[in-house]
Amino acid sequence: MVALVDCNNFYVSCERLFQPSLQGKPVIVLSNNDGCAIARSEEAKAIGINMGTPAFMVRDQLKQHNVKIFSSNYTLYDSISKRVMTLISEFVEQLEIYSIDEAFLDMSNMDKIGIISICEKMRKKVKEHIGIPVSIGVAKTKTLAKIANKYAKKKFPSYGIYAAITDEQVREMLAATDIEGIWGIGKQYSLLLNKNGFNNALQLLEIPEAWMRNNMTVQGQRLLNEIKGIPAKQWEFENEIKKNICTSRSFGDLLTDKDLIREALSNYAANCALKLRQQGSAARSMIVFLQTNPHRSDQKQYFRSINIRFDFAANDTPTILAYALKAFEIIYRQGFYYLKCGVIVQNLVGENDIQFNLFSEKNNLKSGKAIKAMDELNNKRGRDLVRFARQGFEKKYRLRADHLSQRYTTRISEVLKINI
DNA sequence: TCTGGGGTCCTAGGACCC
């Protein structure tokens, strides 16, 4: 059996930890740049704020219902997430952290009574020790556990647990699950399935495997098996090494100044290099992209990306930065209002497996010591104190975050103060 | 005025090779 533990409305729950008066009130957390609603309390869902709704489109509604708004505070959410994961890991031998607010738990070799009792204890402990409400779904496969989790939230919100163990329990929840509520079926596939007369998860069981394979690739075939209770998804207990690393942001305002855009891009490139070093990887190629705002139909549009191969795998900031700047010069065009740019490093290898090109004059090991010193210093100071000239200092392009809460758990100057 | 960011996996089709 597999259990999926999922934190309820995670970002909202994190904010409520430090502002308990927001319990029972409508709360939303916005995406970067204060763009869209990406987390909503139950009260906010009830008044019709949908996932991903741009905040400016529902501004009247937010005001009318006195919805409390937060900008995303990932420093805070990451730190709370770590606490939750550490706590639940004590209950099982193995767990797979699937996202910031979800983990799959391996519950094989446990009987039904044992599973239920562990889930109840775990849920209680997370609530008491950390203050985050979680829901738990249990079933034979990851996909069924995901469905069970949703069913628990919908059908038993105060108990928060659903174990789909007997055939009847599985059928009951499948019958109550729409096609689009299934993990792995998005907009396109639900349209396709609806068109063919399939509307709920139980009906999926009637579809021939070959049809799934032909119309939804092997992923569809695997999904069907998972729904039938045959595991088709691998466990990933280890902390997987990422295969691509991306840093991109929208600018706070549309930009026309080339120097400013270059400065933003330099920071994103430096960030990619840092992330590479943190996971012990080096990249062999990089994509740099630049774009205008596609929602502004009144403005000329431009999107361009370029894929650059390196002479040898690299993860030092000067090399990554140099390639990014070279790419930027190729794709930049004057005369547009730019919204966003980004850097994706890919073709990653372990940094100890770097093969140097016989003919390249540069060798990035030379800068190794300096980079290491820079990382250590920045790490100690908790910010990017040591920087390259191209990165600038002003960050005039930085994103909007008008509703940011404090970093209560990671900055001594921002801890919660209580007057007594 | 205002629409996120960071990932994964799979497939079709082109380039190239013998």
Next chain:
DNA sequence: TCTGGGGTCCTAGGACCC
């Protein structure tokens, strides 16, 4: 009358996830 066939590697793009 009538243009081989089979294999690999790579890339772009589409689907999905939180």
